[in-house]
Amino acid sequence: MIEIKNLHKGFGGEEILKGIDYVFETGKTNLVIGQSGSGKSVLLKCMLGLFKPEEGTIEYDGTAYSSFTDEEQRELRKEVGMLFQGGALFDSMTVEENVMFPLRMFTKQRKRELKTRVAEVLKRVNLDGNENKYPAEISGGMQKRVAIARAIVNKPKYLFCDEPNSGLDPTTATIIDKLIQELTRENNITTVIITHDMNSVLEIGENIAFLKDGVLAWKGDKSQIFKTEDKTVTDFVYSSDLFKKVRDAQLKGY
Numbered sequence: 001m002i003e004i005k006n007l008h009k010g011f012g013g014e015e016i017l018k019g020i021d022y023v024f025e026t027g028k029t030n031l032v033i034g035q036s037g038s039g040k041s042v043l044l045k046c047m048l049g050l051f052k053p054e055e056g057t058i059e060y061d062g063t064a065y066s067s068f069t070d071e072e073q074r075e076l077r078k079e080v081g082m083l084f085q086g087g088a089l090f091d092s093m094t095v096e097e098n099v100m101f102p103l104r105m106f107t108k109q110r111k112r113e114l115k116t117r118v119a120e121v122l123k124r125v126n127l128d129g130n131e132n133k134y135p136a137e138i139s140g141g142m143q144k145r146v147a148i149a150r151a152i153v154n155k156p157k158y159l160f161c162d163e164p165n166s167g168l169d170p171t172t173a174t175i176i177d178k179l180i181q182e183l184t185r186e187n188n189i190t191t192v193i194i195t196h197d198m199n200s201v202l203e204i205g206e207n208i209a210f211l212k213d214g215v216l217a218w219k220g221d222k223s224q225i226f227k228t229e230d231k232t233v234t235d236f237v238y239s240s241d242l243f244k245k246v247r248d249a250q251l252k253g254y
């Protein structure tokens with residue numbers, strides 16, 4: 001669980017995050033949504049320790065990040081998996097080398113153990129047999145699965161995903177969403193997903209935090225988001241055609 005309390009962050013006198021309180025639950029896909037510029041990435045960077053908040057705390061399973069020593073921060077980093085926007089694979093490394101990268105960085109395992117663990121995760125994301133290919137030789141959806149394998153290879157307790165679906169067709173996007181949700185459940189990970197994708201909200205919105213102008217404007221789950229009368233949320237959500245159709249169908253009792 002990651003708990004955020006009264007989080008404030010600004011730049012050059014402009015306040016971007018204006019006192020956010022939220023709990024990201026373990027074993028669930030916690031989605032952060034909101035318009036461009038609402039502060040989602042700033043929130044993510046505060047949680048990753050890349051930005052230091054002016055006020056407030058971020059607690060990882062009950063311990064505030066700010067109270068960690070340098071050594072404890074390093075330990076925490078080992079427990080964090082990161083799925084970057086666009087995958088961010090190393091083009092000059094094979095699939096196997098890409099997935100092995102965090103293991104090499106954070107563990108002192110022998111080559112054979114590293115290979116065994118990499119094979120295990122590649123099998124889990126249905127990519128066994130692709131070890132020796134380069135990112136350019138596989139599809140966008142496969143690249144995303146390599147990136148997921150790399151994010152979970154170290155058995156993280158916390159998984160951060162920045163727009164995991166960007167650049168994918170809707171079917172592949174759903175497969176990726178479901179995979180992230182399954183891995184979150186199987187491994188009891190606290191997963192935080194920044195997304196613009198309303199399909200993801202529909203599919204895996206177990207917890208949804210809606211940010212507007214640096215404020216947590218609404219929170220709930222995928223069933224509640226259709227029922228809310230909160231105009232701030234409905235304006236955002238029904239700017240998506242898909243959601244409008246789902247809402248209409250619900251109102252008609254389908």
Ligand SMILES: Nc1ncnc2c1ncn2[C@@H]1O[C@H](COP(=O)(O)OP(=O)(O)OP(=O)(O)O)[C@@H](O)[C@H]1O
Nearest residue numbers: 011012016034035036037038039040041042043196
């Ligand atoms: N390093 C920085 N220095 C100054 N201002 C910043 C910095 N990072 C973000 N901001 C500002 O904070 C605000 C929120 O940006 P942020 O990137 O968090 O939005 P977002 O919700 O993630 O948007 P998007 O969906 O487009 O990625 C913006 O006005 C942005 O210009």
